[in-house]
Amino acid sequence: MVMTPPKETPTPPPARLTPRVKVWFEAEGGFSFGFGLIAILQAVERVGSIKLAAGELGQSYRHIWGRIKQAEQALGTSLVETHVGGQGPQRSELTETARHLITDFLSIRSRMVEAMEQEFALRREQSSQG
Numbered sequence: 001m002v003m004t005p006p007k008e009t010p011t012p013p014p015a016r017l018t019p020r021v022k023v024w025f026e027a028e029g030g031f032s033f034g035f036g037l038i039a040i041l042q043a044v045e046r047v048g049s050i051k052l053a054a055g056e057l058g059q060s061y062r063h064i065w066g067r068i069k070q071a072e073q074a075l076g077t078s079l080v081e082t083h084v085g086g087q088g089p090q091r092s093e094l095t096e097t098a099r100h101l102i103t104d105f106l107s108i109r110s111r112m113v114e115a116m117e118q119e120f121a122l123r124r125e126q127s128s129q130g
Contacts, residue, residue, distance in 0.1 A: 019120040023109040031074030038105050041098050049091045
């Protein structure tokens with residue numbers, strides 16, 4: 001009887017890894033926020049209304065309003081100025097503090113992603129050489 005060796009299962013190629021980083025800010029008292037709050041503030045800036053921002057983000061008005069108020073309370077400053085009964089689409093606008101918060105967050109996040117990608121590429125290059 002001739003025995004045939006078992007078939008070898010082909011080894012799949014190694015998974016391609018992509019580095020990721022998650023950035024958030026923490027305030028005293030344990031309140032933290034990251035890209036979610038930044039996306040909310042950017043939507044309010046873009047559409048000029050908390051209600052329209054909620055719709056754009058697929059969230060309820062109550063949820064978006066609550067996240068803004070929670071952040072304002074934790075930070076001790078206003079982030080959105082709302083003009084109740086305001087005419088036209090610009091019923092809400094960001095404060096300068098909110099604009100700076102967005103700029104700072106996105107800048108820091110961008111620099112961290114860039115540093116991580118550079119380090120990852122360097123390590124991949126070193127591991128392929130030796």
